[in-house]
Each structure stands twice: as C-alpha cells, then as structure tokens.
Amino acid sequence: MAKIIVITSGKGGVGKTTTSASFAVGLASRGYKTAVIDFDIGLRNLDLIMGCERRVVYDFVNVIRNEANLNQALIRDKHIRDLFILPASQTRDKDALTLEGVSTVLEELSKTFDYIVCDSPAGIERGAQLAMYFADSAIVVTNPEVSSVRDSDRMLGMLSSKTKRAEEGRDPLTEHLLLTRYSPKRVARGDMLSLSDVNEILAIPLLGVIPESQAVLRASNSGDPVILDKESDAGQAYLDAVARFLGENVPHRFIEEKGNWLKRLLRFKEKEIS
Amino acid sequence: MITSSARVEKACLQFKASFLPITVLQITCYDWEGIEQQLLDTVHNAPPFFINLPVIIDLDKIKTLGTLNFIKLKEILLTNKMTLIGIRGGSDEQHLAAAMVGLPILIAGKSSAPEAVQQPKQKEDSAVRLTKLVTTPIRSGMQVYAKESDLIVTAAVSQGAELLADGNIHIYGPLRGRVLAGVQGNLQSRIFCRALDAELVSIAGYYLTKEDMLQSPTGDGMRQIYLENEQIRIEIL
Ligand SMILES: Nc1ncnc2c1ncn2[C@@H]1O[C@H](COP(=O)(O)OP(=O)(O)O)[C@@H](O)[C@H]1O
Numbered sequence A: 001m002a003k004i005i006v007i008t009s010g011k012g013g014v015g016k017t018t019t020s021a022s023f024a025v026g027l028a029s030r031g032y033k034t035a036v037i038d039f040d041i042g043l044r045n046l047d048l049i050m051g052c053e054r055r056v057v058y059d060f061v062n063v064i065r066n067e068a069n070l071n072q073a074l075i076r077d078k079h080i081r082d083l084f085i086l087p088a089s090q091t092r093d094k095d096a097l098t099l100e101g102v103s104t105v106l107e108e109l110s111k112t113f114d115y116i117v118c119d120s121p122a123g124i125e126r127g128a129q130l131a132m133y134f135a136d137s138a139i140v141v142t143n144p145e146v147s148s149v150r151d152s153d154r155m156l157g158m159l160s161s162k163t164k165r166a167e168e169g170r171d172p173l174t175e176h177l178l179l180t181r182y183s184p185k186r187v188a189r190g191d192m193l194s195l196s197d198v199n200e201i202l203a204i205p206l207l208g209v210i211p212e213s214q215a216v217l218r219a220s221n222s223g224d225p226v227i228l229d230k231e232s233d234a235g236q237a238y239l240d241a242v243a244r245f246l247g248e249n250v251p252h253r254f255i256e257e258k259g260n261w262l263k264r265l266l267r268f269k270e271k272e273i274s
Numbered sequence B: 001m002i003t004s005s006a007r008v009e010k011a012c013l014q015f016k017a018s019f020l021p022i023t024v025l026q027i028t029c030y031d032w033e034g035i036e037q038q039l040l041d042t043v044h045n046a047p048p049f050f051i052n053l054p055v056i057i058d059l060d061k062i063k064t065l066g067t068l069n070f071i072k073l074k075e076i077l078l079t080n081k082m083t084l085i086g087i088r089g090g091s092d093e094q095h096l097a098a099a100m101v102g103l104p105i106l107i108a109g110k111s112s113a114p115e116a117v118q119q120p121k122q123k124e125d126s127a128v129r130l131t132k133l134v135t136t137p138i139r140s141g142m143q144v145y146a147k148e149s150d151l152i153v154t155a156a157v158s159q160g161a162e163l164l165a166d167g168n169i170h171i172y173g174p175l176r177g178r179v180l181a182g183v184q185g186n187l188q189s190r191i192f193c194r195a196l197d198a199e200l201v202s203i204a205g206y207y208l209t210k211e212d213m214l215q216s217p218t219g220d221g222m223r224q225i226y227l228e229n230e231q232i233r234i235e236i237l
C-alpha cells in the first residue's frame, strides 16, 4: 500500500508545485517508487518543473475518462528510474476530476508504488478537496506572511474534517509544516513573519524551512527540480526536509540571517576606522 | 464535502445551519435626526466592524407608535454602511408596513434578549448540564456551537474561527477568534480565557470588538468576561 502525501496550502504561488517536484525526486532517489500527480487541472505546471512537458501525450483526465490507461499516461522521469509523473490536463472543465476517478487511479497506483505525491491546486474548492481527500500525510506549504498563514490555518481545518480518514473516523492524517520562500533578512527587517510567529499560529510539527532562493527560478527554467541542485541552499533545505519526513533527525538550517557575523564584524571595523 | 460525482452534478444547493451574530438596533425614540446623529457617531468610532454590517431593527420600545417609514430607515442605515435585513418586535400594523417594503419579520413579538432572561426559566440549574469539550485546534473558518450547554476548548482558537455556546465558554489555548457566550440570551453566561487576543467577545448579544478591548487589563492570569449593567467587563482572576 502506497502512502499518499498531499502538498497543499490554500493560497496560490507559495511553492506547492516546487515542493511536490522536489519531494517526489527526493523520495524516489532514496529508492522509493514514487508517483507525483498534478491536480491543478487547466494550469499544468508540474510537467514543466519536472522538465517532461514535451513527453506529455495522455494525462490524468484521459485516464479518468478511460481514454487511456494509467501506464500510457505515466511519464518516467528523465533522471530517476523509480519516479513517474501523471500530468494534469489542459481542459477548462474544472469538474473533469471525479471522486470515483481519483479513487480508482490512486488505488491502482497504490498496488505498485511506495509514495504518491499529490500536487494540490490553490483554493479550497473541489480540486483542492479531491487532492487531499485520500491523503495519509499533508505537507502544508506556507509563506511567512499573514494571508498565507491564514489560508494554511483554514486548510488545516479542512484536513481535520474533509478527508476520507476523518469521515471514516480513522487516525487523522499526519500534518507537516513547510515554511517556504523564507528570507531571514526580511524577517529581521520586520517585513515578514518569523518562524516562531508562524509556528505559534499553526502549531503543527515543522518539516523544514526553505529559503527564498535564486536557485528555484534557475531550476524551473532548466526543468530540473531544485533538490537536484545540491550546491544550492534551497536544494539542501529540500534534502533535509525529505530526510525529516522519513524520520531522520536533521537539525534545522537557513533560519538565521546568512553572514550575520561577517556584517557585524564589518560594522565594527567601520566604527574603528572612523 | 465531497460526495459521489453523480450527486455533485445534480446538487445546486446545500442547506447549511449557521449562527451568525447579528446586531440588533433597538429604536427607543422615533426621531429621525436623533437616529441619524447617533448612527453617524457610532459608525465613526468603530469603522472596520460596521462596514456592511447586517442589522435587525427591534421595534419593541416603539410598538405603540403606529406605522413607520421603513424605506427611509433602510436608506439611513445604508448610508451608514449597514444593511437592514429585517425587523423584530412591534405591532401588527408595523409588521404590515415592513412586509409591504419586503422586510421579513424575524422573531415576531419576541422581546429583546435582556428581558427574556428576567423571566426565570431555570430548569437546568438543578440538573447536571452536559459540557461540550473540544481538544483539537479550531481553525479559521470553523465554527463550534455548544447548544444548551457550556463549551470548554483546550486547544487554540484561530483568527477567523468562531465559538458559540448557550452557556459559558472556557478557553485554555491561545484565543484569536470570535467567542459568543449566552447566544440564546443568558445574561449570566461568562467567558474564561488566558491571554486575550480575540477578534470579538460577546455575551447574550452584547459585544466588544478587538478595538474595544485594547484598554482591557494586561498581565498574566485567567481572564473572566461577564456582563454588568449591560456592559461587558474584563477582569483578571
Ligand atoms: N524557495 C523559493 N525561492 C524563490 N522562489 C520560489 C521559491 N519557491 C517557489 N518559488 C517561486 O514561486 C512561484 C510559485 O511557485 P509554485 O511552486 O508554482 O507555487 P504553487 O504551486 O503553490 O502555486 C514560482 O515562480 C517559483 O519559482
């Protein structure tokens, strides 16, 4: 039985797709057979981030409508053998996903995969609810700003009541907070909420802090998820987060302002000179 | 809620029970100038809360006055950013006049909350009342209602969440949402909480907004919020 992970947030543009791609790569490169599904019908971003957009022939909706079988639609990742992508459809029909359809696809994938990563669309409507409905774990992607935290809070409320686990009265899904686009510099200036501000409001276990990073843009342009850029801060932060998700004890990084001591030293020198 | 797709496609409506705190304006004298001036003052002092506020007009105190000009009343309220959604109390004649301009009569003839409780109906005092207990966080957009009982919450109440109870409400986690005790009009009900960062507290329909609570006592300890002479008091226990 595969473990189903939903990457969700409520708010758009916070880094769900970036996280889905990196998490899927991270899990698969640890040897877990992983599928990553784009639930954002109409937008279709995941295949771009994964660099497989030219190989999309059939998609999630084709499978649900029995226009293709699952194996025809799954795209094998260009780097990792054990990673497969199920792209979203370009259709404008937002109701193309059905509960039965999603259920059937997840059930079939569950037979052979270890992890299924569901990249949720923004909002709290049907698409987002379908992405979370079957999940065993949720990674709530949040930016350090008031509206994003508020939307994540709302999402956590829905996760506790509107999933299959909740409806069947089973153990609740596990919740993880991933704070992304974090800039210690802007936190220090007071332009952003700090990690402790966010933690205080959401009060769920912290999976990691992903810094705001140029490497993410570079990664999307090249179609190689940022976790593959092992030199970059964001890449390392995603590697850490995947390790923590798998139960490893990894200290948190990228929370403090970078090169702070250097700046202080320089200021000290300036004072000495003047 | 997700149901099977076949059903989802047919359903155009979903009936949802909801308990919205509604502001009741009780008209005590039928004097347009006085009413307008007082509205202007109030709205000026509490801007964010009053924008598009739905209100009900209570006519109990002026029910002997005959028919009223409801169209004018509606207009005055609208210019003060309040939307009149109905009336309560008043005479049959007034009800007819309201109905003519499309205003629903909401709780016909029922007196306002304060008087309702003065007629004692204390049957529950002798019996053991059940208390509703919530131990998981109440997140933005969620609402918990303890009907005919007290409510105890041991977890956090987020901004945008709402707690309602017919009785008292105790909150032991951080409180950032809205708390309404005694929603059926029990003036004796109280709210107990730790650090107070609520968006709104209300007892039997009387309320304080966040701005109103800026001067409330600071410091450690449990807060007790109760009603005294139609005023909400906040004290540290
Ligand atoms: N850690 C980060 N640093 C810098 N930019 C980021 C980071 N994470 C995401 N982004 C950028 O933010 C935008 C939205 O990211 P995306 O993953 O598509 O969000 P979502 O799927 O939540 O809408 C993209 O342009 C992406 O490159």
Ligand SMILES: [Mg+2]
Pocket: A016, A017, A040, A045, A120, A121
């Ligand atoms: Mg996305």
